[in-house]
Amino acid sequence: MFLTYAIVGTGGIGGYYGGCLAKAGHPVHFLLHSDYEYVLKNGLKIDSVNGDFHLKNVSAYKNSQDMPKCDVVLVCLKTIQNHILPSILKPLLHEKTVVVLVQNGMGMEQELSEQLPSTSIVGATAFICTTKVGPGHIHHAEYGALTLAKHCGDCDEIVRQIASDFENASVNVSVFDDLNSVRWKKLVWNIPYNGLTVVLNAATDTLTNNPDSRKLVIDLMNEVVSAGRTCGAKISDSFIDKMITMTENMTPYSPSMKLDYDARRPMEIQTMFTNPISIAKAQGFEMRKTEMLEQQLRFLEKVAKSI
Amino acid sequence: MFLTYAIVGTGGIGGYYGGCLAKAGHPVHFLLHSDYEYVLKNGLKIDSVNGDFHLKNVSAYKNSQDMPKCDVVLVCLKTIQNHILPSILKPLLHEKTVVVLVQNGMGMEQELSEQLPSTSIVGATAFICTTKVGPGHIHHAEYGALTLAKHCGDCDEIVRQIASDFENASVNVSVFDDLNSVRWKKLVWNIPYNGLTVVLNAATDTLTNNPDSRKLVIDLMNEVVSAGRTCGAKISDSFIDKMITMTENMTPYSPSMKLDYDARRPMEIQTMFTNPISIAKAQGFEMRKTEMLEQQLRFLEKVAKSI
Numbered sequence: 001m002f003l004t005y006a007i008v009g010t011g012g013i014g015g016y017y018g019g020c021l022a023k024a025g026h027p028v029h030f031l032l033h034s035d036y037e038y039v040l041k042n043g044l045k046i047d048s049v050n051g052d053f054h055l056k057n058v059s060a061y062k063n064s065q066d067m068p069k070c071d072v073v074l075v076c077l078k079t080i081q082n083h084i085l086p087s088i089l090k091p092l093l094h095e096k097t098v099v100v101l102v103q104n105g106m107g108m109e110q111e112l113s114e115q116l117p118s119t120s121i122v123g124a125t126a127f128i129c130t131t132k133v134g135p136g137h138i139h140h141a142e143y144g145a146l147t148l149a150k151h152c153g154d155c156d157e158i159v160r161q162i163a164s165d166f167e168n169a170s171v172n173v174s175v176f177d178d179l180n181s182v183r184w185k186k187l188v189w190n191i192p193y194n195g196l197t198v199v200l201n202a203a204t205d206t207l208t209n210n211p212d213s214r215k216l217v218i219d220l221m222n223e224v225v226s227a228g229r230t231c232g233a234k235i236s237d238s239f240i241d242k243m244i245t246m247t248e249n250m251t252p253y254s255p256s257m258k259l260d261y262d263a264r265r266p267m268e269i270q271t272m273f274t275n276p277i278s279i280a281k282a283q284g285f286e287m288r289k290t291e292m293l294e295q296q297l298r299f300l301e302k303v304a305k306s307i
Numbered sequence: 308m309f310l311t312y313a314i315v316g317t318g319g320i321g322g323y324y325g326g327c328l329a330k331a332g333h334p335v336h337f338l339l340h341s342d343y344e345y346v347l348k349n350g351l352k353i354d355s356v357n358g359d360f361h362l363k364n365v366s367a368y369k370n371s372q373d374m375p376k377c378d379v380v381l382v383c384l385k386t387i388q389n390h391i392l393p394s395i396l397k398p399l400l401h402e403k404t405v406v407v408l409v410q411n412g413m414g415m416e417q418e419l420s421e422q423l424p425s426t427s428i429v430g431a432t433a434f435i436c437t438t439k440v441g442p443g444h445i446h447h448a449e450y451g452a453l454t455l456a457k458h459c460g461d462c463d464e465i466v467r468q469i470a471s472d473f474e475n476a477s478v479n480v481s482v483f484d485d486l487n488s489v490r491w492k493k494l495v496w497n498i499p500y501n502g503l504t505v506v507l508n509a510a511t512d513t514l515t516n517n518p519d520s521r522k523l524v525i526d527l528m529n530e531v532v533s534a535g536r537t538c539g540a541k542i543s544d545s546f547i548d549k550m551i552t553m554t555e556n557m558t559p560y561s562p563s564m565k566l567d568y569d570a571r572r573p574m575e576i577q578t579m580f581t582n583p584i585s586i587a588k589a590q591g592f593e594m595r596k597t598e599m600l601e602q603q604l605r606f607l608e609k610v611a612k613s614i
Contacts, residue, residue, distance in 0.1 A: 199506065199507075199603065200506075200603060200606055200607065200610075202606075202610065206610070207606075210606050210609055210610075212601075212602045212603075212605035212606045212609070213602065213603075213606040215602060216599060216602040216603065216606070219598075219599070219602075288595045288596055289595055289596065289599045291526075292523060292526070292596050292599055292600075293599075294519075295519045295520065295522060295523040295526075296506065296507060296519075296520075296523065298519035299507055299509075299514075299517050299519045299520040299523070300507065302517055302519070303507075303509065303513070303517075
């Protein structure tokens with residue numbers, strides 16, 4: 001049996017993962033917004049470190065109401081759009097549809113499961129550098145691994161099948177059973193690097209090499225690890241060292257929040273900062289430095305909006 | 308008896324206060340650096356909200372070794388130059404000379420008293436907006452009050468005389484006996500506003516009006532108050548409200564650290580941030596948010612230096 005896929009949000013992430021699945025022969029339906037006409041006519045072009053490819057005939061839609069119900073919906077929207085997610089998703093869902101949130105932050109699955117109580121929901125983190133460089137044109141620069149972990153629903157079998165489909169499409173996938181740990185571990189990197197690249201206007205390598213910002217990155221990582229552990233996440237003592245070493249070995253780059261800020265798009269402050277801060281606070285842990293970063297980001301976003 | 312004054316550092320602060328004393332007829336000797344020739348020839352021009360004046364004949368020096376010993380030395384240098392202070396001061400000191408440090412931060416008096424153990428030292432804070440706008444040309448925009456408090460030495464009588472000289476020169480002066488409280492109270496304003504105007508590239512009014520930065524300012528103020536109290540400072544519960552209201556009523560402006568940063572001069576991070584952080588830490592109080600601001604400032608200073 002072939003699973004049918006819907007990609008909600010065909011940007012750098014959705015275009016790449018959806019493109020890989022389609023190239024491997026899986027049925028994939030793409031929801032597009034501004035690029036709809038272009039992709040309908042010209043298809044999707046993916047320049048990838050793993051080999052370029054061009055999908056000439058793409059099953060493209062401008063509105064989710066026109067799409068078929070699918071077995072799997074990969075949500076690759078920025079979380080700032082999550083308020084419109086239930087209305088986008090409803091036409092796509094059958095009884096066993098699994099919604100996979102390939103998104104940054106905390107609390108998205110909980111929020112969606114309150115809005116769509118009978119839907120199976122899986123959280124996913126993408127370790128990938130990929131950008132939409134033009135209409136229907138994705139540039140995949142580095143990495144690509146996906147991590148999946150169930151939030152709710154009777155969907156273990158389908159999740160295994162999704163993983164197998166991705167492996168078949170040459171995407172490295174891991175399935176974990178503890179979404180809480182997956183989300184907190186991702187935040188250990190995301191909070192310092194997304195926040196500080198914006199506030200200090202610097203790339204990942206500069207922040208990692210300067211002794212003062214390196215110490216601040218590590219302080220923030222320690223705060224996120226402590227918060228996560230307070231909330232029941234399992235994070236090993238060596239995890240921070242691993243993250244720093246990984247960053248040192250990365251091609252210097254600007255994380256998604258920095259790209260959003262520079263392009264004057266709204267930043268994912270709510271899910272990446274506000275939600276974990278309040279989730280930790282509810283468990284009695286104050287993320288003081290993360291909170292300060294959040295306040296700085298909200299200030300800068302407001303100023304950028306007013307210019 | 309007339310006290311003789313030496314002004315070490317004839318910038319916005321030293322030029323203004325020294326100018327006021329000289330105008331009122333007190334003997335004042337000014338130590339200058341780059342403006343020496345200009346001031347020797349043209350004197351000091353002070354444009355002040357309290358009335359402009361021009362001191363045509365100024366007792367100007369390029370080197371403290373050429374200056375007479377004085378009864379009072381007003382040190383109006385940025386604290387980043389304090390490492391050269393003992394050598395500047397030595398030629399100016401007689402047995403009863405009182406050195407007044409009109410400087411920002413914490414720990415300057417302690418450091419100097421270790422270097423010059425038998426010297427009377429007084430700390431001072433200036434609540435004033437004054438800038439050197441050109442050679443020998445000071446613009447005094449607002450305020451002007453001085454607060455004096457003894458650090459060490461048998462100098463109470465002379466401190467009273469200094470206060471009386473300043474009153475005579477139309478400078479509002481308060482004398483306190485608790486320098487520790489004076490310094491910590493000044494930091495309650497200086498830490499958030501000096502730090503955040505640099506890191507967030509914003510003036511005092513913008514920071515105070517935006518709800519997120521206002522909350523951050525108040526969070527930082529609370530941290531400084533708690534740190535100060537842990538270190539024995541007496542700060543009333545209403546002090547933060549008073550500082551916020553005062554800032555709301557101020558003409559929006561850039562504090563000294565922001566001016567230094569924008570002009571690519573070194574910032575007073577050591578005395579305004581590092582010293583209070585480590586003094587509080589020695590008493591068991593961690594200034595977490597202030598420490599984060601310090602790390603951000605050190606990072607930005609390093610980047611500015613490298614451009």
